[in-house]
Amino acid sequence: MTDARSSAPAVDPSPAPVLEVSDLTVDYPQRGGRPLRAVDHLSFGLRAGQTLALVGESGSGKSTVVRALARLQRPSSGTVQLGGRPRTGAAAYRREVQMVFQDPFASLNPAHTVDHHLRRPLIATGRARRGAPADAAVRELLESVNLTPAADMAAKRPHELSGGQRQRVAIARALAPEPRILLADEPVSMLDVSIRLEILNLLDQLKRRHGLALLYVTHDLATARHFSSEVMVMYRGTVVERGPSDAVILNPAHPYTRLLAESAPSTGASREQARAARRERLDQRARRTAEQRETTAEGGCPFRGRCPSVMDICAQRPPVAAVGAGHQALCWLHREGPEH
Amino acid sequence: MSADADVVLSVEHLSVEYAGERPTRAVRDVSFQLRRGELLGVAGESGCGKSTLAYAISRMLKPPARLTGGRVLHRSRDGVETDLLALEGEQLRAFRWSRQSMVFQSAMNALNPVTTVGRQFDDIFRAHRTGWTAERRRRRAGELLELVGIDPARIRSFPHELSGGMRQRVVIAMALALEPEIVIMDEPTTALDVVVQREILDEVERLREQLGFSVVFITHDLGLLLEISDRLAVMYAGEFVEYAPAEGLAGSAAHPYTQGLLRSFPDLAGVRRELRGIPGTPPDLREQLPGCPFAARCDQVFDPCAGQHPALLDLDRGTGWSAACHLHGLQGATP
Numbered sequence: 001m002t003d004a005r006s007s008a009p010a011v012d013p014s015p016a017p018v019l020e021v022s023d024l025t026v027d028y029p030q031r032g033g034r035p036l037r038a039v040d041h042l043s044f045g046l047r048a049g050q051t052l053a054l055v056g057e058s059g060s061g062k063s064t065v066v067r068a069l070a071r072l073q074r075p076s077s078g079t080v081q082l083g084g085r086p087r088t089g090a091a092a093y094r095r096e097v098q099m100v101f102q103d104p105f106a107s108l109n110p111a112h113t114v115d116h117h118l119r120r121p122l123i124a125t126g127r128a129r130r131g132a133p134a135d136a137a138v139r140e141l142l143e144s145v146n147l148t149p150a151a152d153m154a155a156k157r158p159h160e161l162s163g164g165q166r167q168r169v170a171i172a173r174a175l176a177p178e179p180r181i182l183l184a185d186e187p188v189s190m191l192d193v194s195i196r197l198e199i200l201n202l203l204d205q206l207k208r209r210h211g212l213a214l215l216y217v218t219h220d221l222a223t224a225r226h227f228s229s230e231v232m233v234m235y236r237g238t239v240v241e242r243g244p245s246d247a248v249i250l251n252p253a254h255p256y257t258r259l260l261a262e263s264a265p266s267t268g269a270s271r272e273q274a275r276a277a278r279r280e281r282l283d284q285r286a287r288r289t290a291e292q293r294e295t296t297a298e299g300g301c302p303f304r305g306r307c308p309s310v311m312d313i314c315a316q317r318p319p320v321a322a323v324g325a326g327h328q329a330l331c332w333l334h335r336e337g338p339e340h
Numbered sequence: 341m342s343a344d345a346d347v348v349l350s351v352e353h354l355s356v357e358y359a360g361e362r363p364t365r366a367v368r369d370v371s372f373q374l375r376r377g378e379l380l381g382v383a384g385e386s387g388c389g390k391s392t393l394a395y396a397i398s399r400m401l402k403p404p405a406r407l408t409g410g411r412v413l414h415r416s417r418d419g420v421e422t423d424l425l426a427l428e429g430e431q432l433r434a435f436r437w438s439r440q441s442m443v444f445q446s447a448m449n450a451l452n453p454v455t456t457v458g459r460q461f462d463d464i465f466r467a468h469r470t471g472w473t474a475e476r477r478r479r480r481a482g483e484l485l486e487l488v489g490i491d492p493a494r495i496r497s498f499p500h501e502l503s504g505g506m507r508q509r510v511v512i513a514m515a516l517a518l519e520p521e522i523v524i525m526d527e528p529t530t531a532l533d534v535v536v537q538r539e540i541l542d543e544v545e546r547l548r549e550q551l552g553f554s555v556v557f558i559t560h561d562l563g564l565l566l567e568i569s570d571r572l573a574v575m576y577a578g579e580f581v582e583y584a585p586a587e588g589l590a591g592s593a594a595h596p597y598t599q600g601l602l603r604s605f606p607d608l609a610g611v612r613r614e615l616r617g618i619p620g621t622p623p624d625l626r627e628q629l630p631g632c633p634f635a636a637r638c639d640q641v642f643d644p645c646a647g648q649h650p651a652l653l654d655l656d657r658g659t660g661w662s663a664a665c666h667l668h669g670l671q672g673a674t675p
Contacts, residue, residue, distance in 0.1 A: 057533040057535065058533055164621070192385040193560050193561070193562070193601065193604045193605070193617075194385055194600060194601060194604050194617045194618035195618070195619075196617055197603075197604055197606070197616055200615070201615065201616070219533065219534060221534075221608055222606045222607065223606060225608065226606045226612060226615055249608065249609075250609060259535055260534060261608060263534045263537065264534060264608045265564045265566070265567050265605075271586075271587050274567050278545055278546075281538070281539075281542055282542055282546060285539070
């Protein structure tokens with residue numbers, strides 16, 4: 001099931017990270033201007049058998065993190081190290097780090113059968129020899145993602161599959177090289193609501209069965225909480241809050257995380273509660289002047305233009321403050337914590 | 341159908357199909373009533389027919405889609421009934437936008453990129469408010485922008501100068517420009533980030549309280565609908581399978597599909613539990629579906645489901661709550 005119940009507390013640092021990201025910075029060049037900093041000095045580790053959720057809105061830089069980790073984007077500075085090894089060649093790295101993309105309609109080749117999609121990585125990475133061993137490996141992969149009967153599914157092409165089935169093929173393909181790290185970038189946001197949880201459950205099972213380190217990138221706080229042990233919340237290239245998933249999402253310390261949590265639909269509230277909450281939000285928005293909203297983030301806290309609790313000091317770069325066990329927020333509101 | 345004075349839109353036995361070698365029956369015998377000031381949520385997965393329904397009641401179906409049956413009646417504030425499906429030419433043009441308007445999923449891209457926002461408001465008024473002076477049109481456009489929380493100075497902006505959320509607000513302001521009685525919204529916030537989505541929804545709710553229009557709100561996001569709807573219809577395979585007051589549906593959904601959809605949205609703050617979706621895929625709408633269309637995916641399926649089509653029947657819960665499921669009293673097959 002979910003991490004926090006089945007494993008030790010998320011803050012337990014015991015297993016060494018299988019992928020270690022240090023001071024990762026990615027800049028995109030802009031025509032006639034300074035480069036855009038999409039990821040700003042980000043450090044974290046992925047551990048075997050654990051899921052780390054990376055949460056943020058569009059434009060927060062979360063997909064750039066995935067691209068850098070998949071070596072599809074060269075970082076401007078910082079390092080990504082596999083299991084403590086300072087350098088890993090491209091082929092060896094790709095065997096260990098695999099991706100599941102957002103859109104299973106675009107990530108599979110319409111001209112190829114499911115069998116081809118799975119057989120090719122098996123052979124290319126040396127996980128199975130051509131012929132009978134590869135046949136068996138393809139069958140095993142299909143069965144591991146519940147695409148059965150395997151023989152029928154292997155013969156199909158992508159257009160004969162539903163969105164959920166395609167995403168299962170994409171997951172099976174990612175597993176073919178027997179990676180230790182799986183990067184899942186919004187793996188369910190293009191799928192129908194009724195099958196999203198099936199796919200997330202599948203990823204969760206596979207993670208436990210194979211001891212995968214999983215990076216789950218999403219804009220959805222609810223599934224981030226339910227399917228991961230730790231959460232990082234990203235805003236404009238910076239992680240503004242991180243910690244055990246329940247702590248971050250149920251007791252958010254950063255005003256941005258609070259805003260995200262308040263914005264999620266809550267099925268539990270009564271209509272009166274919902275109406276009262278709406279009035280409160282509308283009032284709060286009306287109180288913020290246009291001037292505050294237009295503030296640029298230059299130098300200080302990236303969120304201060306939208307922050308309901310903004311103070312003068314926010315024009316300076318906020319400190320990383322400890323707000324609980326393994327729980328940190330990048331915010332002046334919590335500066336009683338260790339200052340930088 | 342009762343002649344409820346409160347009803348502003350009455351949809352009766354509406355069916356739509358897409359022509360083809362085997363026609364796709366996308367909307368199958370759908371009936372509902374929209375009350376004045378009410379927000380009716382329509383939830384369902386992609387391909388269930390919810391957008392086709394929206395296009396049908398807006399008279400915007402294009403071939404190969406065609407209406408194969410049913411009526412859509414609009415009742416104005418002074419009790420005049422109009423059969424929407426009978427409107428033609430100039431009558432239809434006059435009805436659209438002034439009585440019933442629409443906000444689309446891709447509305448943020450529906451704005452014309454080469455003219456200003458103000459100019460696009462102007463188009464609406466010049467078409468429908470022919471007597472208005474330029475000054476009056478400009479003033480009204482400014483008021484409308486202010487209504488949705490945008491600085492009236494933005495009237496001189498081009499769409500690309502606005503954020504996605506602001507563009508969606510502009511489109512909502514346009515939909516409200518002629519004070520329609522009904523606004524049909526098809527996934528109006530789906531392409532937006534959660535925070536912006538929340539702002540837009542709050543704005544829609546505030547405007548509805550202020551102006552009293554009715555809304556048909558179509559989305560796949562049942563969690564969102566539970567919060568904003570007065571009543572809620574759940575659509576599956578072209579049919580309404582449950583029709584209920586939104587409050588209370590979360591706890592006592594009658595149809596196994598609704599129950600499954602509800603399970604598919606983990607609550608942010610809820611206890612951690614085993615999360616399940618709904619296995620399987622919806623049926624092919626080109627097929628005749630003799631039994632219950634959900635039978636193949638249903639975890640409570642029993643004998644009659646395979647052969648008998650369940651009708652949408654009142655559950656006697658006193659609120660018009662109805663469901664199309666054999667679990668709730670075995671029903672006669674529909675004709």
